Amino acid sequence: SQQGEEDPQALSIQEGENATMNCSYKTSINNLQWYRQNSGRGLVHLILIRSNEREKHSGRLRVTLDTSKKSSSLLITASRAADTASYFCATDGDYNQGGKLIFGQGTELSVKP
Amino acid sequence: DTEVTQTPKHLVMGMTNKKSLKCEQHMGHRAMYWYKQKAKKPPELMFVYSYEKLSINESVPSRFSPECPNSSLLNLHLHALQPEDSALYLCASSRSREGISPLHFGNGTRLTVT
Numbered sequence: 001s002q003q004g005e006e007d008p009q010a011l012s013i014q015e016g017e018n019a020t021m022n023c024s025y026k027t028s029i030n031n032l033q034w035y036r037q038n039s040g041r042g043l044v045h046l047i048l049i050r051s052n053e054r055e056k057h058s059g060r061l062r063v064t065l066d067t068s069k070k071s072s073s074l075l076i077t078a079s080r081a082a083d084t085a086s087y088f089c090a091t092d093g094d095y096n097q098g099g100k101l102i103f104g105q106g107t108e109l110s111v112k113p
Numbered sequence: 114d115t116e117v118t119q120t121p122k123h124l125v126m127g128m129t130n131k132k133s134l135k136c137e138q139h140m141g142h143r144a145m146y147w148y149k150q151k152a153k154k155p156p157e158l159m160f161v162y163s164y165e166k167l168s169i170n171e172s173v174p175s176r177f178s179p180e181c182p183n184s185s186l187l188n189l190h191l192h193a194l195q196p197e198d199s200a201l202y203l204c205a206s207s208r209s210r211e212g213i214s215p216l217h218f219g220n221g222t223r224l225t226v227t
Binding site for chain 2: 100104
């Protein structure tokens with residue numbers, strides 16, 4: 001079953017604005033990760049948040065995790081045109097599944113200069 | 114630039130061809146992965162190698178055959194593929210088995226099956 005679902009599917013903003021993407025998942029997790037993918041390239045790991053953490057920051061990125069609601073959000077502040085990419089959340093799911101990393105459907109972010 | 118190198122970047126093959134995709138990492142990672150990604154879709158896990166042993170096969174058709182010759186190299190042998198197998202094939206590595214540590218991805222091989 002699909003572990004991570006994201007919304008919105010697509011987001012278009014102006015440079016300088018903040019972008020918020022949300023991720024929901026179904027089963028218990030050990031950690032949740034966010035990745036970025038530029039068009040035609042591989043995925044780049046952005047940030048990992050453990051199940052016992054509620055918030056984490058990395059530069060212009062802020063990730064929150066609410067395990068009671070099984071949801072996470074990624075906030076990119078003061079966006080730049082270079083932030084244009086697809087963003088995926090990924091969860092490790094139930095360890096009985098072999099610790100597989102399952103990716104959400106992704107949010108396509110477009111930042112207009 | 115990524116620390117995981119995949120070759121070739123692009124590959125066009127006929128349905129009767131045999132080809133191989135290659136992946137290399139020198140970060141000392143002990144887990145390596147093959148993912149398949151269709152346009153505007155998330156990556157789908159195909160295989161996981163942990164300490165050079167196949168630990169996960171996500172019911173992938175036998176026309177895809179993975180091989181891990183050593184801890185730095187991962188191959189994907191392709192034979193008698195179908196047009197629907199056209200996709201971006203991504204290799205990744207991690208310090209230990211996925212879900213526990215972040216994945217490092219290569220830039221992929223864009224495969225077209227004619």
